[in-house]
Amino acid sequence: MIIPVWLIFASSTHTALIINTQGLQFFLGDKFLENYTKVLLYEGGFFKEITALKMFLNSFLMATGVAFLSVISSLMTAYVLVYFRVKYATLLFWIIFITILVPLELRIFPTYSVMSTLNLVNSYWGLIIPISASAIATLFFRQFYKTIPDELLESAKLDGANTWRFFIDFLVPLSKTMIVAMFIFMFVFGYNQYLWPILVTSSEQYWTVVMGLKMMSGSIVNKFAFVIMSMIPPVLIIIVLQKYFIKGIFQDK
Amino acid sequence: MKKVQFKSNYSQYFFLAPQLGILLIFLYWPIIQTFRDAFTMQDAFGFGRQFVWFDNFLFIFDDPAYFIAFKFTIIYSFVITLVTGAIGLLLAVNANNVMHGKSAYKTLLIWPYAIAPAVVGVMANYFFSERFGLLYHLFNDLWGFNWYESVFDSYIYLLIAGSWKQISANFIFFLAGLQAIQKSVIEASIIDCKSSFRRFWTITFPLLMPTTFFLIIINITYAFFDTFGIIDTTTIGAPSGETRTLVYKAYMDGFRGLDLGSAGAQSIMMMLIVLVITIFQFRYIEGKIHYN
Numbered sequence: 173m174i175i176p177v178w179l180i181f182a183s184s185t186h187t188a189l190i191i192n193t194q195g196l197q198f199f200l201g202d203k204f205l206e207n208y209t210k211v212l213l214y215e216g217g218f219f220k221e222i223t224a225l226k227m228f229l230n231s232f233l234m235a236t237g238v239a240f241l242s243v244i245s246s247l248m249t250a251y252v253l254v255y256f257r258v259k260y261a262t263l264l265f266w267i268i269f270i271t272i273l274v275p276l277e278l279r280i281f282p283t284y285s286v287m288s289t290l291n292l293v294n295s296y297w298g299l300i301i302p303i304s305a306s307a308i309a310t311l312f313f314r315q316f317y318k319t320i321p322d323e324l325l326e327s328a329k330l331d332g333a334n335t336w337r338f339f340i341d342f343l344v345p346l347s348k349t350m351i352v353a354m355f356i357f358m359f360v361f362g363y364n365q366y367l368w369p370i371l372v373t374s375s376e377q378y379w380t381v382v383m384g385l386k387m388m389s390g391s392i393v394n395k396f397a398f399v400i401m402s403m404i405p406p407v408l409i410i411i412v413l414q415k416y417f418i419k420g421i422f423q424d425k
Numbered sequence: 426m427k428k429v430q431f432k433s434n435y436s437q438y439f440f441l442a443p444q445l446g447i448l449l450i451f452l453y454w455p456i457i458q459t460f461r462d463a464f465t466m467q468d469a470f471g472f473g474r475q476f477v478w479f480d481n482f483l484f485i486f487d488d489p490a491y492f493i494a495f496k497f498t499i500i501y502s503f504v505i506t507l508v509t510g511a512i513g514l515l516l517a518v519n520a521n522n523v524m525h526g527k528s529a530y531k532t533l534l535i536w537p538y539a540i541a542p543a544v545v546g547v548m549a550n551y552f553f554s555e556r557f558g559l560l561y562h563l564f565n566d567l568w569g570f571n572w573y574e575s576v577f578d579s580y581i582y583l584l585i586a587g588s589w590k591q592i593s594a595n596f597i598f599f600l601a602g603l604q605a606i607q608k609s610v611i612e613a614s615i616i617d618c619k620s621s622f623r624r625f626w627t628i629t630f631p632l633l634m635p636t637t638f639f640l641i642i643i644n645i646t647y648a649f650f651d652t653f654g655i656i657d658t659t660t661i662g663a664p665s666g667e668t669r670t671l672v673y674k675a676y677m678d679g680f681r682g683l684d685l686g687s688a689g690a691q692s693i694m695m696m697l698i699v700l701v702i703t704i705f706q707f708r709y710i711e712g713k714i715h716y717n
Contacts, residue, residue, distance in 0.1 A: 173537055173589070179559075180548055195557040245443035252440045257430045268444070271452050273699050277650050277672050278692045281679045282458035283451065290450075305451040310444065318427070325429045335436040364541035366654040367676070382541045385658065399547050406539035411532055422601045
């Protein structure tokens with residue numbers, strides 16, 4: 173699985189001339205620094221008005237925003253669904269979970285028109301909010317809360333904990349692994365968005381890395397370098413935090 | 426549900442507000458607009474809107490391109506599900522049997538999961554380009570591969586591009602499924618049956634049914650929706666629109682053609698398909714699976 177990525181990486185350290193005449197390279201060349209710094213720092217060459225560095229910053233802001241917003245809102249919603257005696261509990265449950273059946277791709281133009289009504293086109297909020305409108309994390313938190321023994325709430329109640337205290341002092345610390353797992357999941361999900369950023373950003377200043385792949389122009393080795401760099405953030409996160417991710421998703425303790 | 430709960434209390438509105446607010450404004454409002462678009466027609470200047478009943482739907486059913494996209498989506502989801510599931514299972518069984526270096530093996534196979542479909546597409550592009558694509562030339566020497574013209578060859582191209590990353594997801598879930606099987610069941614089966622091949626198909630695989638089933642849904646969703654980024658960076662529908670998924674076609678009709686009525690009607694058709702798959706999941710397959 174790693175071979176194709178290696179070939180592109182090795183090729184990204186050669187000159188364009190070598191690639192064009194001899195094809196993809198298996199061994200490393202000596203143009204690593206030159207090719208990569210050119211992509212990262214020069215504007216006006218590779219893209220028109222934005223450096224790749226700025227695009228990485230945009231992607232990072234978008235992915236972190238999506239992860240924070242969806243994890244916090246899902247954590248709170250799941251709390252009410254599991255721990256409150258709500259009158260219309262079943263209705264509430266369906267209002268939230270039916271949304272999983274309607275991914276953004278199915279409502280993309282109307283979502284765009286809502287964003288332009290609210291004046292959120294070409295803004296970070298415009299990139300973040302519609303991607304965070306997802307109930308997948310809620311489903312995971314709900315499943316997790318259901319495995320917590322009833323005695324926890326009983327004893328917390330005896331200690332006089334109210335709804336806020338119980339949430340902040342008991343539930344959030346207990347859900348730590350799950351929170352990290354969902355954060356990773358939503359971060360990667362946000363970072364990897366392609367279609368929505370293309371639609372919602374007309375100004376280059378808000379371009380993200382993944383959508384930028386479509387806009388690349390310039391020498392082939394610089395393109396290779398950009399493709400390799402675009403993979404690094406999510407792959408690094410998955411590899412480093414693999415343990416939490418797997419633990420959270422499969423809920424084995 | 427929990428036996429011990431808090432009584433209904435004003436703080437619940439605070440906890441619900443962020444998610445419900447986002448869902449109502451950025452999900453329900455657009456969905457309502459999708460329905461409005463699907464059942465109305467706008468005049469060319471964007472003024473005025475006329476209720477046209479099912480005209481937009483009849484229009485897409487009259488369009489041969491819609492059936493081509495439908496056919497491709499079905500074939501693509503089926504093949505992706507089968508191929509990535511089989512390879513993922515094979516790798517997971519291997520990983521589960523490895524004694525040493527299990528975590529290294531795991532790490533080696535998990536990371537492609539994190540790569541964006543669009544990135545995978547751009548990479549695949551380099552391997553299938555006419556100029557220096559290694560796979561292009563390999564297949565071309567074998568049977569005259571040319572995805573610009575042959576429908577079959579463009580399917581092969583998209584199958585390889587689409588499977589690479591999804592094998593990881595299948596691997597992760599199958600491995601977790603295998604590790605959840607109790608040791609005692611495996612030990613008992615070893616005493617009863619010597620052939621490890623038969624043991625796998627009669628004991629292990631039936632116990633993996635819930636995982637398999639979950640992955641079928643995951644893979645179909647992937648092939649329906651996430652492959653947009655792959656198609657848009659590889660074939661862009663070539664040759665002549667044969668490799669457009671339903672989502673890709675709806676987007677192109679809405680964006681390039683500015684036909685929001687048709688895009689809305691196509692979205693609603695997709696919602697129906699997803700709904701049918703989900704109901705099928707609950708009604709027919711869930712009942713036939715052994716959960717341990």
